Amino acid sequence: MKSLVNGKFSNTVDIMDRGFLYGDGVFETLAVQQRRIALWPQHMQRLRLACEKLAIDFPGETLLIDEVKQLLASCHDDVTLRITLTRGVGQRGYRPAPNAVPSRIISLHEMLNTKLAKHNNYNETGINLRCCETRLAKSSLAGLKHLNRLEQVLAQSEWQPNEDIQEGLMLDYDDNVIEGTMSNVFIVKNNQLITPDLSHAGVAGVMRRCIIDTVHEHGIAIDESMVKLSCVKNADEVFVSNSVIGIWPVKYFDSKHWPAPGKLTTIIMQNIEIKNKISGLVI
Amino acid sequence: MKSLVNGKFSNTVDIMDRGFLYGDGVFETLAVQQRRIALWPQHMQRLRLACEKLAIDFPGETLLIDEVKQLLASCHDDVTLRITLTRGVGQRGYRPAPNAVPSRIISLHEMLNTKLAKHNNYNETGINLRCCETRLAKSSLAGLKHLNRLEQVLAQSEWQPNEDIQEGLMLDYDDNVIEGTMSNVFIVKNNQLITPDLSHAGVAGVMRRCIIDTVHEHGIAIDESMVKLSCVKNADEVFVSNSVIGIWPVKYFDSKHWPAPGKLTTIIMQNIEIKNKISGLVI
Numbered sequence: 001m002k003s004l005v006n007g008k009f010s011n012t013v014d015i016m017d018r019g020f021l022y023g024d025g026v027f028e029t030l031a032v033q034q035r036r037i038a039l040w041p042q043h044m045q046r047l048r049l050a051c052e053k054l055a056i057d058f059p060g061e062t063l064l065i066d067e068v069k070q071l072l073a074s075c076h077d078d079v080t081l082r083i084t085l086t087r088g089v090g091q092r093g094y095r096p097a098p099n100a101v102p103s104r105i106i107s108l109h110e111m112l113n114t115k116l117a118k119h120n121n122y123n124e125t126g127i128n129l130r131c132c133e134t135r136l137a138k139s140s141l142a143g144l145k146h147l148n149r150l151e152q153v154l155a156q157s158e159w160q161p162n163e164d165i166q167e168g169l170m171l172d173y174d175d176n177v178i179e180g181t182m183s184n185v186f187i188v189k190n191n192q193l194i195t196p197d198l199s200h201a202g203v204a205g206v207m208r209r210c211i212i213d214t215v216h217e218h219g220i221a222i223d224e225s226m227v228k229l230s231c232v233k234n235a236d237e238v239f240v241s242n243s244v245i246g247i248w249p250v251k252y253f254d255s256k257h258w259p260a261p262g263k264l265t266t267i268i269m270q271n272i273e274i275k276n277k278i279s280g281l282v283i
Numbered sequence: 284m285k286s287l288v289n290g291k292f293s294n295t296v297d298i299m300d301r302g303f304l305y306g307d308g309v310f311e312t313l314a315v316q317q318r319r320i321a322l323w324p325q326h327m328q329r330l331r332l333a334c335e336k337l338a339i340d341f342p343g344e345t346l347l348i349d350e351v352k353q354l355l356a357s358c359h360d361d362v363t364l365r366i367t368l369t370r371g372v373g374q375r376g377y378r379p380a381p382n383a384v385p386s387r388i389i390s391l392h393e394m395l396n397t398k399l400a401k402h403n404n405y406n407e408t409g410i411n412l413r414c415c416e417t418r419l420a421k422s423s424l425a426g427l428k429h430l431n432r433l434e435q436v437l438a439q440s441e442w443q444p445n446e447d448i449q450e451g452l453m454l455d456y457d458d459n460v461i462e463g464t465m466s467n468v469f470i471v472k473n474n475q476l477i478t479p480d481l482s483h484a485g486v487a488g489v490m491r492r493c494i495i496d497t498v499h500e501h502g503i504a505i506d507e508s509m510v511k512l513s514c515v516k517n518a519d520e521v522f523v524s525n526s527v528i529g530i531w532p533v534k535y536f537d538s539k540h541w542p543a544p545g546k547l548t549t550i551i552m553q554n555i556e557i558k559n560k561i562s563g564l565v566i
Contacts, residue, residue, distance in 0.1 A: 012295035022432035023306030137420030148431035149305035
């Protein structure tokens, strides 16, 4: 069994768990490579913040580490780790019970996407990007990785797996570029970096945070602002990121071709790779 | 056991069910009174439509009726019935698998809200309504009752159970009144009815549909349009509806008092009550 539900080996949750009833919970997806969990502190920071905003009791990092170690004890492969925290089992009705006991679900998964990506070498060759019709709504939960993810499901359903497209770009209803379906977006223009402002919509990726910090450390200017489609089309370089895939340079979008990876993208990728190898949680 | 998961008595779902992973599914909540399931055809119509929009295979009404009958066979109380359909067990990643087998979860619940409501007699005495700070986002899934319900969870968390408030009014980001946290809203002005347009946000309630049809049959004008807060405040009568509570007249909102139920509200309530008693699915 590759999953723990509230500390016990199990692969099921109660049908009255509010994560299932209403998507009332949050999650993190982490990369485990050579027994090192990449960006662990950053994931914990976002998880803690998400719990706070939803008023779900955070179970504490020590407990989560213990359970993750227990799961990974007999696993020596590179895997993806998902940590889900929900408001727990409740009654029907949207109002959270005042005495709700949160649920913790920790599970290991094959690094399917990464395997595929490595096979295809997207980090080196770059990807084809499309523009999705599904829009991202404004939300007071912008930035958080909660369990209400139908927008992403709809967006990824817009193209077929056999099409040579690796990611879709998502806009909000005011035509601002926000993010990819499963990644954040960065644009290089005149040696400056731009990434969409996520204060109204989108998921503030842990890898995005790591890239912003890295870029700051190297004295490269980065602007978190409103981004229009024209800005993507006129970019010198474009790349997307998440904590499992790392960085994928974009080689094609909307009849525009870029040599991938671009010059600044390459520098950032190298720095992120070094950081990832020396940081994180060693199991 | 008061629940069937894919036709088997169970109260758990797989942690890899996409209903749990991403809120990738839809549901209906139905009132069962004296062995009659109210508004069954209307619930089935919305469920079918929701499945179609999410490209989830609808399991067919016959199968659902068989399973509901099985569950209700030994139950003679008035209950609430929840039918949940999800995209089924899948892999991690937002893209639905092409061969996904949908999950069906059918469960019985105490009529807590209704019991409470009957005890408090809200249908007769009316309710106090508040305005919620949580806004409803635009969505291409407007009208559907899907499993992404964090907005409603946040909205109902805005007031305490011990406050004398029975429902909260929700607006979109353009200050249009859309609905209640668990109900639809109707306004009477100069003997005409108005209910918010739900083409961009909100859940198109089955009881709302029933009220609109009933009102049409009686030749009363009803307008589905954009509604502002001032329209609620200046109304002659206000009421909210859902398929479990029926109709609750509003007696107080934002320092405005109404005698409840109002004249037109009373007529509509009587007609709906008659309809409910003779229609629906008898088990």
